[in-house]
Amino acid sequence: MDTALNPDPDRDPDPDPDADFIALDGIEKVFDVRKKTGFLRRERHQVRAVDGITFRVPRGEMVGYIGPNGAGKSTTIKMLTGILTPSGGRLRVAGIDPARERTRLARRIGVVFGQRTTLWWDLPLIDSYRLMHRMYRIPDRRYAENLDRCVQLLDLGELLDVPVRQLSLGQRMRGDIAAALLHDPEVLYLDEPTIGLDVVSKAKVRTFLRDLNAESGTTVLLTTHDLTDIEQLCKRVMVIDHGRLMYDGPLAGLHEVGESERTLVVDLERELPPLEVESARVVKVEGPRQWLAFPAAASAAPLVAAVAARYPLVDLSVREPDIEAVIAKMYADRATS
Amino acid sequence: MAELLRHEKGQAGDLAGPGRLADGVPDRPLDRARDGLRAYRMIAAMWIRSTMAYRASFAMTAFGNLAATALDFVAILLMFSQVDALGGYRLPEVAFLYGASSTAFGLADLAIGSMDRLGRRVRDGTLDTLLVRPAPVLAQVAADRFALRRLGRVTQGLLILGFALLALDVTWTPLKVLLIPLMLVSGAAIFMSVFIAGAAFQFLAQDASEVQNAFTYGGNTLLQYPPSVFGKDLVRGATFLVPIAFVNWLPGLYVLGRPYPLDLPSWAAFTPPLVAVACCALAGLAWRAGLRSYRSTGS
Amino acid sequence: MFVGTGRFRLYAAVAAGSFRRFATYRIATVAGVFTNTVFGVILTYTYIALWDEKPGLGGYDQAQALTYVWLGQALLTTVAVMGGGFEDELMARIRTGDVAIDLYRPADLQAWWLAGDVGRAAFQCLARGAVPMAFGALCFQLALPGDVLTWLAATLAVLLGVVVSFALRFLVALSAFWLLDGAGVSQVAWLASTFFSGMLLPLNVFPGALGEIARALPWSALIQVPADVFLGKHQGMDLLATYAFQAGWAAVLLTAGRLLQAVATRRVVVQGG
Numbered sequence: 001m002d003t004a005l006n007p008d009p010d011r012d013p014d015p016d017p018d019a020d021f022i023a024l025d026g027i028e029k030v031f032d033v034r035k036k037t038g039f040l041r042r043e044r045h046q047v048r049a050v051d052g053i054t055f056r057v058p059r060g061e062m063v064g065y066i067g068p069n070g071a072g073k074s075t076t077i078k079m080l081t082g083i084l085t086p087s088g089g090r091l092r093v094a095g096i097d098p099a100r101e102r103t104r105l106a107r108r109i110g111v112v113f114g115q116r117t118t119l120w121w122d123l124p125l126i127d128s129y130r131l132m133h134r135m136y137r138i139p140d141r142r143y144a145e146n147l148d149r150c151v152q153l154l155d156l157g158e159l160l161d162v163p164v165r166q167l168s169l170g171q172r173m174r175g176d177i178a179a180a181l182l183h184d185p186e187v188l189y190l191d192e193p194t195i196g197l198d199v200v201s202k203a204k205v206r207t208f209l210r211d212l213n214a215e216s217g218t219t220v221l222l223t224t225h226d227l228t229d230i231e232q233l234c235k236r237v238m239v240i241d242h243g244r245l246m247y248d249g250p251l252a253g254l255h256e257v258g259e260s261e262r263t264l265v266v267d268l269e270r271e272l273p274p275l276e277v278e279s280a281r282v283v284k285v286e287g288p289r290q291w292l293a294f295p296a297a298a299s300a301a302p303l304v305a306a307v308a309a310r311y312p313l314v315d316l317s318v319r320e321p322d323i324e325a326v327i328a329k330m331y332a333d334r335a336t337s
Numbered sequence: 338m339a340e341l342l343r344h345e346k347g348q349a350g351d352l353a354g355p356g357r358l359a360d361g362v363p364d365r366p367l368d369r370a371r372d373g374l375r376a377y378r379m380i381a382a383m384w385i386r387s388t389m390a391y392r393a394s395f396a397m398t399a400f401g402n403l404a405a406t407a408l409d410f411v412a413i414l415l416m417f418s419q420v421d422a423l424g425g426y427r428l429p430e431v432a433f434l435y436g437a438s439s440t441a442f443g444l445a446d447l448a449i450g451s452m453d454r455l456g457r458r459v460r461d462g463t464l465d466t467l468l469v470r471p472a473p474v475l476a477q478v479a480a481d482r483f484a485l486r487r488l489g490r491v492t493q494g495l496l497i498l499g500f501a502l503l504a505l506d507v508t509w510t511p512l513k514v515l516l517i518p519l520m521l522v523s524g525a526a527i528f529m530s531v532f533i534a535g536a537a538f539q540f541l542a543q544d545a546s547e548v549q550n551a552f553t554y555g556g557n558t559l560l561q562y563p564p565s566v567f568g569k570d571l572v573r574g575a576t577f578l579v580p581i582a583f584v585n586w587l588p589g590l591y592v593l594g595r596p597y598p599l600d601l602p603s604w605a606a607f608t609p610p611l612v613a614v615a616c617c618a619l620a621g622l623a624w625r626a627g628l629r630s631y632r633s634t635g636s
Numbered sequence: 637m638f639v640g641t642g643r644f645r646l647y648a649a650v651a652a653g654s655f656r657r658f659a660t661y662r663i664a665t666v667a668g669v670f671t672n673t674v675f676g677v678i679l680t681y682t683y684i685a686l687w688d689e690k691p692g693l694g695g696y697d698q699a700q701a702l703t704y705v706w707l708g709q710a711l712l713t714t715v716a717v718m719g720g721g722f723e724d725e726l727m728a729r730i731r732t733g734d735v736a737i738d739l740y741r742p743a744d745l746q747a748w749w750l751a752g753d754v755g756r757a758a759f760q761c762l763a764r765g766a767v768p769m770a771f772g773a774l775c776f777q778l779a780l781p782g783d784v785l786t787w788l789a790a791t792l793a794v795l796l797g798v799v800v801s802f803a804l805r806f807l808v809a810l811s812a813f814w815l816l817d818g819a820g821v822s823q824v825a826w827l828a829s830t831f832f833s834g835m836l837l838p839l840n841v842f843p844g845a846l847g848e849i850a851r852a853l854p855w856s857a858l859i860q861v862p863a864d865v866f867l868g869k870h871q872g873m874d875l876l877a878t879y880a881f882q883a884g885w886a887a888v889l890l891t892a893g894r895l896l897q898a899v900a901t902r903r904v905v906v907q908g909g
Contacts, residue, residue: 032634078465083465083632085633087633099632106469111469113462116463116465118466120387122387123387127383131380135379135470135472
């Protein structure tokens with residue numbers, strides 16, 4: 001994509017530390033994968049999970065990092081946190097090489113894994129925080145202040161003495177976010193922070209993250225499947241697919257590129273040739289089921305009425321554009337342009 | 338909060354001590370070790386608190402652990418209900434070897450016995466949550482699921498060792514007396530290195546936790562019997578290949594005044610501490626290699 | 637009759653599915669074979685020492701005693717002496733309440749899990765049993781039966797042993813309906829079956845009354861009885877009596893499980909699932 005950042009690799013060797021707070025230059029991660037081809041036979045081949053990614057995140061920015069499953073999102077986050085060593089390229093977070101100085105970096109970053117809690121299952125929530133206090137050697141006063149603030153903003157007051165196993169998914173996620181922030185991390189990585197949460201919990205988490213970023217200037221990088229997360233939180237979004245950066249820019253631009261259509265899925269009584277209706281076009285036919293794309297801004301009602309008037313309908317549903325659809329659209333647009 | 342942190346960094350000097358970088362991260366190996374022990378203590382304490390949430394169950398499983406681990410000795414007692422000697426050794430002598438091995442193994446098991454869960458952590462991805470903490474991963478994995486109920490094995494080992502020491506007909510010298518605690522501590526360290534090496538292997542084969550059972554539990558079973566019972570090749574393997582013979586066979590046979598089946602100098606009985614240090618160093622290298630491979634392959 | 641064959645097909649499918657599921661853990665299986673073999677070697681030497689000291693102990697000559705060792709290693713996971721079959725899963729389902737779904741399934745709860753456990757046992761007998769046994773036979777002098785009939789007779793004894801083992805573990809699992817934490821019960825069950833199955837030492841070697849009692853308890857059906865059938869200790873009517881012993885315990889324990897299940901089901905229904 002021509003919108004992707006492409007900084008000159010031979011740039012100033014002493015870059016501005018705040019502008020290049022997170023800096024990736026041609027980062028690659030290649031895995032050896034052994035595929036089963038028989039009972040005991042395996043075939044080895046290489047998978048480029050991350051294939052030359054370059055970007056900058058200045059201090060204090062909140063960035064959405066999105067892409068379909070297996071696109072390389074998690075692999076990137078793992079390299080940024082020092083869990084994985086890149087196969088190639090140059091990577092700095094707050095001036096630190098994560099792979100080489102993982103534990104030093106650990107004090108300056110916070111990580112929330114959406115589906116893996118780091119809280120202690122059988123112990124009251126507060127016990128996990130006390131462990132963080134000691135493990136990160138957080139000064140007492142700072143710990144008390146940060147805890148107070150998290151408790152207030154994340155609404156944890158009543159939960160501190162409840163064993164984690166008794167918390168709901170949303171409560172646990174809030175607890176996990178607080179645990180990642182007690183040591184004043186300069187960067188917060190969130191891997192699917194709203195996955196599986198109910199609407200109320202999602203709203204609470206989003207409000208908190210927005211305030212955190214605005215007030216404390218914490219740099220936030222979040223991966224998500226939920227476009228609403230991005231819409232409400234991030235001015236800038238990066239799309240990754242097949243290990244490559246497909247888009248890097250404002251969310252509005254992404255809308256232009258991708259999120260322009262919704263899909264009406266109709267089940268007909270029998271197989272028919274592609275339907276002909278104004279204001280929509282058939283994008284897929286599978287037996288008696290057909291997919292009709294129509295502008296996202298338009299109402300679905302006239303289209304449904306038009307289809308129902310002319311064709312034998314059994315059932316129908318409307319699909320909102322999701323990240324997968326946006327990306328598919330990006331490909332389609334690129335192919336035609 | 339980051340603003341506060343920037344402020345904090347200005348006065349980070351008070352965190353800096355000898356051997357520490359400005360932001361309180363250990364630099365020298367010794368400091369790393371101290372940091373690891375500190376993390377180990379904290380995490381182990383959390384696990385103890387966790388198990389105490391089910392107090393009754395704890396008491397029962399602690400006793401169960403003692404009973405279960407004593408079963409091996411029951412088998413030996415049953416054997417001696419039929420015979421007077423095994424491989425030329427009488428019951429107190431076998432009990433001495435059994436007690437020494439069980440105590441050493443029990444201590445290692447108590448300290449880091451849950452390391453065989455590493456493969457599971459790799460599979461379900463929870464190892465990653467440990468890698469983003471400012472503490473050595475080895476310490477965190479070693480303290481994982483720390484369980485005081487494992488004191489059961491140590492207790493039965495010590496009880497049987499105590500019985501053996503009372504029943505043995507040995508002329509005690511200061512050297513022999515000294516050798517007993519030395520043997521237990523070095524033995525525990527040797528078994529720990531086996532646990533660590535086994536965990537390192539699980540970075541490569543996540544489902545192979547049973548392989549290490551062959552060396553830990555299997556090794557313990559082997560050492561409960563006198564070496565004269567086993568074939569020379571097996572004894573050689575246990576002496577030179579996986580040197581668990583230094584846990585109790587070499588020092589123990591010196592105490593009992595028995596010859597070792599292999600042609601080794603008599604001072605070999607006093608080498609267990611050296612062997613333990615060497616084993617731990619090798620296991621540490623294996624662990625580092627395993628972790629490095631995990632961080633480059635992600636699985 | 638039609639229903640009968642349908643049911644049979646269902647349970648056969650469950651067993652086959654379970655067999656395949658265990659077959660997917662290839663590395664774990666190889667690791668297990670390795671460990672069984674190492675333990676087999678260690679125990680072999682201790683048995684050699686014991687039988688050197690007292691030839692003919694327990695009515696076995698040395699070759700028979702060593703055969704007992706390797707058979708024990710082969711059967712250890714097959715008859716799940718130390719647990720590790722279905723019971724952890726069933727206990728988890730009871731605790732989470734998912735068992736309510738199982739109870740409303742058209743299949744019988746006990747038969748469903750039994751079928752799965754038989755599938756598991758079949759896989760582990762072939763995969764984890766055969767290799768250590770072959771290794772033992774190659775490296776040491778074993779007393780393997782020369783005729784096919786004895787092999788078949790032993791197979792039947794192993795199958796009955798699996799059923800007895802299942803019935804015992806089913807009872808253990810059902811305790812989760814009443815106990816919040818099943819660790820204690822599992823541990824007692826583990827102790828009893830390790831000690832009384834003959835895994836630790838042949839029950840024939842147990843002295844006096846202890847031996848008499850041990851041989852009459854259901855756990856002896858797991859290892860001791862199949863081993864004795866394999867070694868040709870039971871012939872003719874004696875063999876039938878041996879089968880009757882195993883089948884009798886299986887019937888008693890399965891019935892007990894069924895009664896307990898009925899009580900537990902009522903509990904679940906009363907609580908509303």
